[in-house]
Amino acid sequence: MSESVATAPRPTAAEHDGPVGATSTAGAELLTAGGVRVRLGRREILHGVDLSVRAGEVVGLIGETGSGKTTFARAVLGLVPTSAGTITVGREGSNRTVVSALRGSRLRAFRRTGAVQYVFQDPLRSLDPDLTVGRSVGQGLVLRGGLDAARIETGVTEALHAVGLDPDLATRTPGQLSGGQRQRVAVARALAVSPQVLICDEPVSALDAAHRNHVLQLLDGLRRERELGLLLISHDLGSVAAVSDRVAVLYRGSIVEEGPTAQVLSRPEHPYTRMLLASAASLHAGDSGAAGRRVLRREVLAGT
Numbered sequence: 001m002s003e004s005v006a007t008a009p010r011p012t013a014a015e016h017d018g019p020v021g022a023t024s025t026a027g028a029e030l031l032t033a034g035g036v037r038v039r040l041g042r043r044e045i046l047h048g049v050d051l052s053v054r055a056g057e058v059v060g061l062i063g064e065t066g067s068g069k070t071t072f073a074r075a076v077l078g079l080v081p082t083s084a085g086t087i088t089v090g091r092e093g094s095n096r097t098v099v100s101a102l103r104g105s106r107l108r109a110f111r112r113t114g115a116v117q118y119v120f121q122d123p124l125r126s127l128d129p130d131l132t133v134g135r136s137v138g139q140g141l142v143l144r145g146g147l148d149a150a151r152i153e154t155g156v157t158e159a160l161h162a163v164g165l166d167p168d169l170a171t172r173t174p175g176q177l178s179g180g181q182r183q184r185v186a187v188a189r190a191l192a193v194s195p196q197v198l199i200c201d202e203p204v205s206a207l208d209a210a211h212r213n214h215v216l217q218l219l220d221g222l223r224r225e226r227e228l229g230l231l232l233i234s235h236d237l238g239s240v241a242a243v244s245d246r247v248a249v250l251y252r253g254s255i256v257e258e259g260p261t262a263q264v265l266s267r268p269e270h271p272y273t274r275m276l277l278a279s280a281a282s283l284h285a286g287d288s289g290a291a292g293r294r295v296l297r298r299e300v301l302a303g304t
């Protein structure tokens with residue numbers, strides 16, 4: 001196993017077992033993808049992806065550059081259409097939405113609910129440098145509509161508190177924060193709209209080791225407290241090992257292996273997973289230049 005995996009802070013099995021199945025709602029599927037195919041241009045990028053994330057669960061999605069991780073995230077957000085299969089978000093019942101069936105105004109309305117939120121690798125690039133922290137965190141609530149200024153301010157304060165930031169930071173701009181604080185602001189912005197599913201794309205790869213651990217601990221705590229379904233996209237197997245309950249391995253648009261984190265990382269069955277683990281030390285987590293991510297960043301920041 002690579003050094004990064006071996007040295008990662010890893011919650012105990014007991015901690016992992018706690019949230020899932022511990023309450024009446026834990027364990028309910030919040031994200032269900034079945035047979036998802038996506039074509040971009042003339043190529044099929046995803047070839048029938050099956051993946052689920054339950055309440056209170058972190059699922060790590062790993063795979064090399066170009067394997068389709070960001071494309072899958074875009075499909076869950078409704079930013080690219082599926083050519084086959086279904087993507088469903090929400091608990092069984094009235095809040096459940098078949099995202100892959102939505103188009104036009106119904107899709108925009110779904111996106112405004114904030115049910116799926118996305119946290120980028122590099123908050124300095126994803127947070128508007130001219131907006132105060134308060135305005136950035138409150139953006140989703142404003143977009144959702146129907147809330148007065150006082151309620152939005154309360155929502156911002158609550159979200160900052162949830163990520164362990166002093167609400168006084170609301171008047172600062174991103175440039176006046178540390179890297180770790182900025183990533184917490186990005187998480188707070190996502191949390192402000194009470195998402196069911198949080199997709200974190202390399203959330204700690206731009207951070208130093210101390211901030212990395214803090215943000216991972218924050219995500220680990222939040223999914224338990226809020227029963228979020230958290231999809232952690234990462235090249236960094238150490239981060240995945242630290243907080244993921246399950247891992248799915250994406251290879252050229254197909255999930256080739258999926259299972260409990262300890263099992264997949266310590267006893268990989270698929271040759272590609274074995275290769276990924278063997279080369280983990282030389283993998284570069286910080287590929288912020290990847291074209292797919294740049295497109296996604298633009299799309300998400302453009303609102304609906």
Ligand SMILES: Nc1ncnc2c1ncn2[C@@H]1O[C@H](COP(=O)(O)OP(=O)(O)OP(=O)(O)O)[C@@H](O)[C@H]1O
Binds near residue numbers: 066072295
């Ligand atoms: N708009 C697009 N049109 C055509 N092909 C695209 C488009 N966006 C991405 N692709 C291609 O889809 C494939 C998957 O890209 P994607 O960004 O999903 O990979 P990834 O696993 O997220 O990679 P990385 O880890 O580098 O971000 C790549 O071959 C990419 O070139």
